[in-house]
Amino acid sequence: MKKVDRTVIERRIVFLILVLAVMLPMLFPLGLKTQSTPLTQKVYDLIESVPTGAPVILSFDYDPSVITEIQPMALALIEHAWKKGHKVIATAMWPQGPQMADRAFNEVKEKLAEQNPEAELPEYGKDYVNLGYKPGGLVTIQGMGRNMKAIFPSDITGKKYEEIPLLEKVRTLKDIRYVISLSAGDPGLRDWIMTAKGKFNVPVAGGTTAVSTPGFLPYVSDQDQLHGLLGGLKSAAEYELLMGYEGDASRGMNPQSVAHILILLLILFGNIRAARKRKADKLALEENNG
């Protein structure tokens, strides 16, 4: 029988522990609460500061691989924008972005319908629209700054730009009150900062995966190149907290927190083992040298 390498066994044990560390808090929630941070508050304040009826852009610059981290942000932001009466225009710099936008719109509508079956739900074309995907990143945004209709002649249903009531008064990017790019890489948030904010002075906020958040922090400066930033699941949970509900992100923070602690313990274990090995090697060397 083939002997299994010790490293492989160790790796399998680690995988098993990680599965348990993620699964158990999902089955038995720990009820841990998260705290809002200034960066999340800044995004919230931006939406709060814009008057009812203002056209805004939510750009879905991600694909399903990061759905766990970014989709809860999309849901919270759409709900907030709709509650404030903003007219939400969805665009996408990634091919799967329009589907992500549609899922998010439908999910929020279902939630609102559940909460209040008699409430008037946001109407497609009047309160929100999905303009779909366009390649080109930065250059596309530059084009939007000159003529939105030229870049998006129709929405994802094939309806012409001029026939969509929401877009009646939206000629260029300058008519937009804020842009929030939910971004998983390039093209994405950086292009919006450089063009929408840098060239056309439209306030830009963003939501990214936790791993890419540090790279965007320099833009959250006194010049407000970036008007707040949601970084990873934690920020999504913070936004849910500000919105006053516990959604997927808040629930996801329990397993994520336990997994982080597990990784820290593994690092500690690895270091103790390495220190013991170094000590043993040193002793062996001393014995050999006589």
Add this chain to the structure above:
Amino acid sequence: MKRNAPLVVAFIAGLVVLVGGFIPREPFPSIESTLIDWFMIISGFAILLGQASLLHLNITRVKEKMPNWPYYLAGLISFALMLIVGLLWGMEQTPGLLGQGDGIVKSLGAKPFDYLFTNAFIPLSATMFSLLAFYIASAAYRAFIIRTFESNLLMITAVIVMLGRTSFAQLLTGWIPDKLSFLRLPELTNFIMEYPNTAAQRAILISAALGIVGASLRIILGIERSYLGGGK
């Protein structure tokens, strides 16, 4: 001629956009606008080219029965399946060649493209990304070993930031009195992210930006020709 023509096009296009950035007067905005249209058309074709290249590469690998060829075949079948159902019945509100496919929507609950997207593509993509957690956990105890002063610093910072980004942070250090609140994990994490991290990131950004300016000038002036292909 074959090599010089793209160089001339790159030089003129680059120069016009560059000058247009400094002189926002006609004819530059009009030319820039036209170039933007061209760029978007070329980007659209680039997607087609990418798909053609993907097909060609995978078909060759399957034909030659290269190692792991069944995976390439699975990729090709998935590609063809999504393409066919998308063309026949469209996606979401967009109709396909056979219309909206009401009959099939009744039995599946969604259009075939949307059904596959929701029930296959989304879970598979999320799973692939989630696998990272397993590699990180496995690498954590084998690779993240303190050997030097720098690795010690890195370790301390990592521990603070990782703990500070969990829901345990408040639980662990919430008891610290308000006077010493800067010692609480969330505050320490915010400090590390806001100052040392931002300073280092700014340096990287500025260096990268200077590098991009240099590389762009090399392309405009025809010094950098690797994008043309064909070796040197």
